[in-house]
Amino acid sequence: MNRVTLVVFLKDRLFYILVNLFIIFLSVFMLLLERERYSKLKMIELNTVIYFVVLALFFLTLWLVFDYLRMRPYYKQLLIAIERSDGLFTSAIVQEAVTKEQRLAAKLLEEQHRAYLDELGKYRRQQELHNHFALQWVHHMKTPVSVIDLLSQEALRQSQHTPEDQRQFAASVQEETERITSGLEMMLYSARIDKFEFDLRIERTELHELARSVLNAHKRLCIRHSIFPRLEGEAWVETDPKWMIFVLNQFISNAIKYSKNKPGSKSLLLRIEPQGVNGTMLSIQDEGIGIPAHDISRIYEPFFTGENGRTTGESTGMGLYLTKQVCSRLGHTLSVSSEAGKGTTFKVSFVSQGIHKIAAVELK
Structure with a gap:
């Protein structure tokens, strides 16, 4: 992970590094021009130019190291938040903001997270109400369906001395009643599947x-x-x-x-x-x-x-x-x-x- 954070850090500051190197190169170029112009007077030694380049690179590297150590915890937390499959608590993970820009981004993330949880809570309450209504409706419907089933069974028992078409009618009513019961049971189990562990x-x-x-x-x-x-x-x-x-x-x-x-x-x-x-x-x-x-x-x-x-x-x-x-x-x-x-x-x-x-x- 350290290698990843270093690569991300260097890519993010690549433009600044190139600008600093360009400034150093331009400064060296100007010094060399001055050295050639006043070569007879020997006002600028070559060692001075080399010393200037080494010193400039040293301070650039020192700044990069300091800035990397300062930003590394923030990058690590971002990578952990990205790798986690559950993104609900990303705002709670990313807490190591360093710059004002990062603090503003973290605050925006917290506000979005809070708004998301509010919407999720509303949806869950609506879903609970819907499931409660479905369960209540199924239980209420099972009573009349059971009564119809009993009546059809009684009709079948009393249809021994009645015409065949009436017996077929009673049998069809009972079959359709069983289909309704099966559908109600499926709806009941469908509503219960979300609370499977409680049942x-x-x-x-x-x-x-x-x-x-x-x-x-x-x-x-x-x-x-x-x-x-x-x-x-x-x-x-x-x-x-x-x-x-x-x-x-x-x-x-x-x-x-x-x-x-x-x-x-x-x-x-x-x-x-x-x-x-x-x-x-x-x-x-x-x-x-x-x-x-x-x-x-x-x-x-x-x-x-x-x-x-x-x-x-x-x-x-x-x-x-x-x-x-x-x-x-x-x-x-x-x-x-x-x-x-x-x-x-x-x-x-x-x-x-x-x-x-x-x-x-x-x-x-």
């Missing part, structure tokens, strides 16, 4: 039981669309059960969404198998329409619906984005492979030793 509980979890419960929740849709789910393997992993249920819901609902329009029967396989020494792999394999190769790299981007989403018209572009965020924050690795027209496989890797045990100890 986290890592514990040893039966992964196969979580998968089985999620499959049972989607059983009716699987039957309706001729999708035959199957669960293979057992494992206990360290994760947050609630967030993991959200992840599994996204995978299975996507598998149903992009498989239901294919003719004939389709399979949905959830396989749990060991990975390495202490790891576990969960794979979710469907026989849906698959993901086009040109969309694979972007499926985790927020609001990206892709070719399939535009075709079905049911995609929000937030499900896989939130899934990726949740898996990353839980320390699970997420991967995907797909072939258009044949199906998609998502894989979640769990590691027994690592971030999960640390988090579990801190939270207990």
